[in-house]
Amino acid sequence: MNKESENQIKDELAERQRLEDVIQVIKKKKIALKEKASGLRESIIDLRKDFWDDVTVNLDEPDDIIETQASLKQQAEFLAERERSHGNIDHERKTLDSLQDSPYFGRIDFKENQTKEEEKIYIGKASLMDEKDENFLVYDWRAPISSMYYDYAPGPAQYESTEDTINGEITLKRQYIIRQGQMKGMFDTGLTIGDTLLQHALGNNANTKMQSIVATIQKEQNKIIRNERSNLLIVQGVAGSGKTSAALQRVAYLMYRFREELNANDLLLLSPNPLFSSYIINVLPELGETNIGQSTFLQFLRKRIEKNIEIESPFEQIEYTLTERHKDKNDIRVINMDYKSSLDFKQMIDSYISYLNHTGILFKNIKFRNEIILSKEEITRYFYALDSSISIPNKLELVSKWLLKEIRHIQQKEVSEDWVLEEMQLLDKEDYQKAFTYSQDMYGDEDDPLQEEMFLRKEVIQRAFAPIKKQIKRLKFVHVLATYRNLFEKWEPNLKPKNWETIATFTVKHLNKRYLTWEDATPYVYFKGKILGHDADRSIRHLFIDEAQDYSAFQFAFIRHIFPYTRMTLLGDVNQGIYAHTTSENPLIPDAVESNHERITLTKSYRSTKEIVEFSKHFAPGHSIIEPFEREGKKPTLLQTENNLVQTLLLEIEKLRRYGHETIALICKTMEETNQIYELLRKEIDLYPINEETFSFEKGILVLPVYLAKGIEFDAVIIPDASSNQYNRESERALFYTACTRAMHDLTMVSPGEPCLFIKEADNDTFKVG
Numbered sequence: 001m002n003k004e005s006e007n008q009i010k011d012e013l014a015e016r017q018r019l020e021d022v023i024q025v026i027k028k029k030k031i032a033l034k035e036k037a038s039g040l041r042e043s044i045i046d047l048r049k050d051f052w053d054d055v056t057v058n059l060d061e062p063d064d065i066i067e068t069q070a071s072l073k074q075q076a077e078f079l080a081e082r083e084r085s086h087g088n089i090d091h092e093r094k095t096l097d098s099l100q101d102s103p104y105f106g107r108i109d110f111k112e113n114q115t116k117e118e119e120k121i122y123i124g125k126a127s128l129m130d131e132k133d134e135n136f137l138v139y140d141w142r143a144p145i146s147s148m149y150y151d152y153a154p155g156p157a158q159y160e161s162t163e164d165t166i167n168g169e170i171t172l173k174r175q176y177i178i179r180q181g182q183m184k185g186m187f188d189t190g191l192t193i194g195d196t197l198l199q200h201a202l203g204n205n206a207n208t209k210m211q212s213i214v215a216t217i218q219k220e221q222n223k224i225i226r227n228e229r230s231n232l233l234i235v236q237g238v239a240g241s242g243k244t245s246a247a248l249q250r251v252a253y254l255m256y257r258f259r260e261e262l263n264a265n266d267l268l269l270l271s272p273n274p275l276f277s278s279y280i281i282n283v284l285p286e287l288g289e290t291n292i293g294q295s296t297f298l299q300f301l302r303k304r305i306e307k308n309i310e311i312e313s314p315f316e317q318i319e320y321t322l323t324e325r326h327k328d329k330n331d332i333r334v335i336n337m338d339y340k341s342s343l344d345f346k347q348m349i350d351s352y353i354s355y356l357n358h359t360g361i362l363f364k365n366i367k368f369r370n371e372i373i374l375s376k377e378e379i380t381r382y383f384y385a386l387d388s389s390i391s392i393p394n395k396l397e398l399v400s401k402w403l404l405k406e407i408r409h410i411q412q413k414e415v416s417e418d419w420v421l422e423e424m425q426l427l428d429k430e431d432y433q434k435a436f437t438y439s440q441d442m443y444g445d446e447d448d449p450l451q452e453e454m455f456l457r458k459e460v461i462q463r464a465f466a467p468i469k470k471q472i473k474r475l476k477f478v479h480v481l482a483t484y485r486n487l488f489e490k491w492e493p494n495l496k497p498k499n500w501e502t503i504a505t506f507t508v509k510h511l512n513k514r515y516l517t518w519e520d521a522t523p524y525v526y527f528k529g530k531i532l533g534h535d536a537d538r539s540i541r542h543l544f545i546d547e548a549q550d551y552s553a554f555q556f557a558f559i560r561h562i563f564p565y566t567r568m569t570l571l572g573d574v575n576q577g578i579y580a581h582t583t584s585e586n587p588l589i590p591d592a593v594e595s596n597h598e599r600i601t602l603t604k605s606y607r608s609t610k611e612i613v614e615f616s617k618h619f620a621p622g623h624s625i626i627e628p629f630e631r632e633g634k635k636p637t638l639l640q641t642e643n644n645l646v647q648t649l650l651l652e653i654e655k656l657r658r659y660g661h662e663t664i665a666l667i668c669k670t671m672e673e674t675n676q677i678y679e680l681l682r683k684e685i686d687l688y689p690i691n692e693e694t695f696s697f698e699k700g701i702l703v704l705p706v707y708l709a710k711g712i713e714f715d716a717v718i719i720p721d722a723s724s725n726q727y728n729r730e731s732e733r734a735l736f737y738t739a740c741t742r743a744m745h746d747l748t749m750v751s752p753g754e755p756c757l758f759i760k761e762a763d764n765d766t767f768k769v770g
């Protein structure tokens, strides 16, 4: 045996020994923690049981009451503090469990220039100290020193400590695969983080839940994850380049880095569809962090729109534009979408709002018992008599105060009406008792029926007017929808855009049915916020927007308006813009955004095999560079069929299953096609149709429209109709590209008839005809 192999064996033995030692430490820590937890649990149970014993309750004098309150508060705080500690212990226990399974995944040996000392730095999902809590056995991957693991190959390296830049040299970089506490593999790596480990991670079957990439984060991705300085970080990354993965790792990083200031409620992720939301749900808990708030943009808008107004979903909108019947570019709907997505329309709303400051806001009558008690004319007069320099929301606040005062006068008049007496009969026994006690307290022992009656009358009046007052406080007397409608119906804009009359007629038709098309939903909420005020959200500190290419310029401007002080990370791919309104105004396109931003571009695609990337990049809509990660597979297959579609699909599914694929997706262009394919195959095979209400999926055979497959991946993808009949418009290029790039290992396109133009654009040797 030569010296080198001898050293290698020694080294491996030492690593195995260290792993065992570390696991021993973890086990001991778990035992100690268990004891601490049981002590704490008992003390919490005792505290809850004896809560009142330790509180001095005395309500005799005002001073005693204050003392009682203080004593109660102290006791409650004491209990809460114990419960918090118990929660922390629980968190610590989960961390130790996870470390026991796999305590670390990487190591660098770093020699500092100044001290000349070399330290072995082991990196894992969380930090671990030795038994005396003196030295780090494992560093958290987010610690400053760990950044070098992701950023440098062996050789000169540096990192930013809290005070200074530390320079030195990495003399060794090593990776481990440790599962169930056992060393399964160990590699010394060079330039990038272990192709071996990455190959291993990417070669596995697709998961129905996304996994964290902590062990194999790439240098470019690390820049996104650890970026602290920019207020607006824009990531343009090709399909499968790890944008979503990086975004979630970034959340975990920020929560660690700013743990004193940030908690999960301060972060929000806007995601493309409910299926995606559940797809990523495990990543943060796997990294030891709590999940942050998540919402689709539709859910976000829905919360801000009146319940009795129906909103079209973005998917219904896409379905409309993709359906063959509406392919005409002059389709009024498409014209409407284009205009309502633009900043020009936002400007038009702004000038309409300036106009409304002088005239034009519509109000509703305030009715009581079917009678108008305050008319819309009176409200209008009061509103427009207020100084025009006061903003509309502030004027509405003044109107609201005035209305409440008027209501009080009306209440005083109504109290002696006959209907009040009738309603009094319906009051509870307790109310009569209260009236009696009140009269006793106020007017001595003698029973005073008149006072009691007055008390009860007032009670009836208070209850009857309570809903009206609530509505007034919520500014419900403003007829927002009708005022918005007048923008199109009555108002004469100075500068009318092209096709204004057609757009206006189309919009009014829908608003009359209390229906907002998707392109009108954001403008409406923007308008409503500007009129009623209070629309800025200052509670969110970081906003993440995934699939950012699918937002229109108007939607972005609106988001900025709602979150004026929030830091933002936008992640997207211009190649995957599937909405008709993705225009040159989208912020992912340079120059379209605020000047103060930072842009990171990811060009390497990790999801799909080299063959799938080499094929699909030929017809990617943008002109961006797309590089494959070197993972070999089979070339995509094109199957041309004439009239045996069902047979072809069944045979192909069977073949893909034989290859070991567990998640096979039949990706269609529309929901209409999805339903057709489902109907064709459902009697032959078990398959799961997915629609916009599907919240999660299991392994198996799935059938879904491409817009619901956004952000998700499958072992194999079959495009059941890749013919020129189905994909024939330039605007469908991104859709076809998105469908192809959902495949990790295998891609099959079935074409009844002539294959689509996009396939023809690919080099012949990048796919095979089967």
Ligand SMILES: Nc1ncnc2c1ncn2[C@@H]1O[C@H](COP(=O)(O)OP(=O)(O)OP(=O)(O)O)[C@@H](O)[C@H]1O
Pocket: 198, 201, 202, 211, 213, 216, 217, 218, 221, 237, 238, 239, 240, 241, 242, 243, 244, 245, 246, 573, 606, 607, 710, 711, 712, 713, 741
């Ligand atoms: N550094 C990495 N280590 C291991 N796996 C990675 C890494 N980067 C990306 N991946 C894997 O590549 C796949 C694609 O990642 P992700 O979904 O984050 O990409 P994306 O850019 O958001 O994709 P798309 O825009 O196409 O939806 C996932 O399976 C992810 O786990």
